[in-house]
Amino acid sequence: MPIDRINRDEKLPALKLVAVQYGILLMMLALLSGLWRLQVLGAENYRLQAEQNRIRKVPVLAARGKLFDRENHLLVDNYPSVSCFLLREQIRNADIDLPLIAKGLNLDLEQLQATLRRYKTAPGYQPIPIKQDISADETAFIEAHRNELPELETIDEERRLYPRDGFASHLIGYVGEISEEDLNLPRFAYNEPGDVVGKAGVEETYDPLLRGEDGSRDVIVDSHGREVGYLRTQHATPGQDLKLTLDIDIQRAAELALGAANGAVVAMDPRNGEILALVSHPSYDPNAFSVRINRTDWNNLITNPNHPLMNKAIQDQLAPGSTFKIIMSAAGMQEGVAQTLRVNCAGGGSFYGRFFKCDHHHGSIDIHEAIPMSCDTYFYTLAQRLGIDTIAKWATNFGISQKTGIDLPDEKAGLMPSTQWEMKNFHQKYYAGNTISVGIGQGETQVTPMQLLRALSGIASNGHLVRPHVVDSNQLPAQFRQTVLDNFPGSGDRDVPLQPDTWMTITDGMAAATTPGLYHTAEAAHIEGVDFAGKTGTAQVVGGGDTHTKGGSHTPNAWFVGMVPRRNPEFAVVVLQEHGDWGSGSALIAQKIVLAYVNKKRKAEGNLQPDRAGADKPVEVGAIWSESSTRPRGQSQKDAARSAPEALHAGHFFVQPDPTPKVVASSLFPWPGWFTHYQPLRFKEKHP
């Protein structure tokens, strides 16, 4: 409906417009009268208020949430501390007071002047932190000189107390003063300069929960900055405590086992992705950051060639070496190639006109032997059969070249070459000869320890891959849980359907690697009676060739991924030693960590391993814990005796070793080793 043309000759009545004009004039006069009242009549009064009755907001800092391990052992605590600030608004002549301040606070005068110079451009109302964590004597000095030095202000805060010696420091992270660049980021929109925020690890990811909400105290000060009273205090809301998935005992074992070596260890529960231990060496002391870190320490940290600040577990991208053969085997089995492939290893083989070396003359072998022996020739051949794109497809399925989505900042994605990748980055066709190296985990392929652990334990879990995480998400607010998922995208939880023979062959192959046998790569890491499976990797570094000089920069990186039990593992560990030479060395480290886990479980079940009594003899089990404490309540002894298969003699059990092997994939100890006999007797309730 177009606008009526008839009304085009209508005009607004002039009288009404004049009324509007007078209305606006009246409004303006009203506003002017208000301004007159304030600025002319009340000017003196308000000037006094502005000068004398100024409200200064003194922040009441919130205590950060504490961190606990999975069994509620305290990991990160706070301690009360006092910091000293300088208020520049109150300084009449700073230079005169500085020597006195420096003396009283045990500061270097030049250093103090340098601090002031650094803050020269900062806004005038912003207090300058001049000394943190001051002693009782220094607090007394400030109190005693309130009148001479009104510019000094103390603030009580809660300071972070981290474990010593860099224990789990890469997982926990550290806090520090917010940087200028961070202030411009949207997620720090509500932060002010000088705020303390998480800078790495859990401290960074979960900062919004941990930091709580600062309160404030409105202090009334006169024009000289002296407090004349305070209006009211808004109390700070402390941050939320968080329970990590970390197990302090496993973490300790992992730190000790890795020792002084450079590298990383991650232990995970592959059933749910909970990280039980995460070590990255060399480490740093996060306590150094919680009080302002001094320049030389910082320079040492960032110039150290071994990158102590780097979380190698998720940021070190290296060739996977022979550990990649597990992914190769899965690809080969799934594609139906590896089942029938039999290769004759004569210390290597020729592919595309070039001789590729193997460590031994393995002879004629198939997939069942190739995995534990880690025969290069076999996997060269398999790689040639599959081709780079099939390999890349399966590697990507298992999460290589994607972030895992772990809830720690700055995870790296790694790299998986393919024809598409080659075309995109080098604008050329992929050279088929490179596929041969890729088959044994060399070439351009790069993985992080975290990716490798997730991929291999995922294959052992019948293709069930998990999103690793260090904080149990059940304790998080629902909205924040989603934020974490959004902020840390990755391949996450996913199922890659595997054929039964793929799963069986690979897990059996990995189990064989840790059992004694000819050329079995990790036989030294064998744990009697524990169903321990794994794969070693000795990844040559660029320009390194075949040198095996321990610790040299050309020495290969030593990998090992291990898990217990072999199928559907409940505990998996990856060990990376940078330039650690042979992967079998890393296997020994993994063995110690697995033993720590197994022993912890035994202890929890009251089932600690005594000295070895002989593998085939019946073992007597103490009657005290097995008789009454484990029996379900309300069940008579008679029922129990009937339902228990074991013989019951005067309160003692004699348990015979079971000669027939049976695979119980869901249990940690399915093998008929002697350890099995120490499992507590559980009386099953009978259901009629």
Place this chain on the structure above:
Amino acid sequence: MRRFLSFRDFDWFLLGLVLLLCTISVLEIYSATLHTKYIGFHTKQIFWILGGLAAMFLFSKIDYHKLLDFVPWIYGVFFFALLAVPVIGHKALGARRWIKIGPMLFQPSEWFKLVLILAVARYFANLGGRNLTWKEIFKAFAMVGIPMLLVLKQPDLGTSLTYLPILVAGLFLGGINLRQSLILIVAGLVLIGGAWSSGKLLKPYQKARLTSFIDPNNDPKGAGYQLKQSLIAVGSGGIWGKGAAKGTQTQGDFLPIPHADFIFAALGEEHGFVGAFFVLLLYFSILMRLIQNAQTAADLSGSLVIMGAVAVLTFQIAVNVGMVIGFMPVTGIPLPLMSYGGSSVLFTFLALGAAMNVRMRRFVN
């Protein structure tokens, strides 16, 4: 009668006044953000102003008759956008006001002001200035009132209140008689009283903000604290002010958001009564010039478009300056052409563009 348009008919005098005000705004934003984390916002404001100018010229090129022909469609589209906000809206600062289109945040409620100015002008122009029946009055109420309620629910009290003067101006100029307006005023007061005590329409913090201006000491931390700091800032400015970038309240971080809602307080502190008077005089001149343009407009619809813009601008100035000097509650309504903010600048320039549009066609018929 001329059949062609020329930019000679553009209101260059009005534009000059507006640009003078914009210059003062940029300088005051610079001064007020000098020591805060918002430093550098004055350059952003310059870009907004340039964008606003371009939008204004473009907008004045389209014949407003054509706009008025299309306005029911535009109204429909934006009404649906308002309906969609609670469903697909983007949440920030505790309110759901924005719709995300690509990287841009789009605030339908801000644009709806402009749509309402046009829609109300069309509605009353079609009625032709004769006496209104109750049915016609209620239609006008529905046209403005329903979007107002939608915006109030977002919650955005400030923006929804700016719709009201458009309705009032339309009714007053469109031909409501004294008896009808008295009845409406009484009914309105009763309704507001009812809504206030029912507690459904306004959230407690909104109520607190609205009442704290009566006794600022009652609430020294929240809105009352803001108001008190604002009064101290303006009052301590005195007659001549403390000088540019020398206001202790503004620079010392006592004055809340001194570059946006409280920019008039910063101005009052640093340039005193004289500076504030000058700025108010500029506003007065701009409004008078707009009304003059409404008088010379070719037809009723053109006059009503300009008067709609006048109504919104007058309301915003009265409420914002009134808030700064303690006459009005703290509602978060920006001062047009002075406060920092892209959508406020864009809206004001588009409203001015509509006025220019009408003026340029005053001889065309």
